[in-house]
Amino acid sequence: MSRTQRGLAAGALLLAALLAGCQSEPMGGPLALQIEAHEPVAALQRINEAGVRCWVRSSDAAFQDLHLVPELDTSVGRPRLLLLRRGKAEGLPVLVIEAAGSPVTLTTYGPLASTRTGGRVNADIKRWSSGTPSCRG
Structure with a gap:
């Protein structure tokens, strides 16, 4: 590898590291939280x-094509909230809460859970379940 190629490779690695550091929200994952x-x-x-x-x-872009559907009737099963794509009420949820x-345990799962938006959802759920109603932490 020539000196120029090594310099370009090092520059590309530095740029990738800088861009990764610019991400404002952590990645999510399934949540299991006792509240x-x-x-x-x-x-x-x-x-x-x-x-x-x-x-x-x-007007949050992360949620603009989603809607929240409560399924709180406990005679059918566990109560849950579903985040679904707008216009796809019969489709699979992108996230289940x-x-x-007793004590209550909240869990999240679904494809959205492992994204940055899922990380935000988890942070919001933690904040709201502790009694803080604000939209941002």
Whole structure:
């Protein structure tokens, strides 16, 4: 490898490292969080209210093509919130937020969970379930 090629390769590596450092939000992953709540439905209602306000009704580009569907009827199964693509109500959710147990444990899963938006969702859920209703932490 010539001196010029080595210099270009080193420059490319430096540029890649700098761009990686510019990412403002961490990558997500599935969440399993035990919270202070009396019942799973009440915990999800709080997250649903904040999610509608901060994700769905905001002008945030990360959520502009998504809508939030609450499934809180516990006679059918575990209560959960579904994030779905707009116009695809019958499609698979991109993210599921589920609550169960006593003490209540919140879990998230789905393809959106492992993205940067999933990292933001997890941070929002942690903040909202601790009683802080703000849209940004």
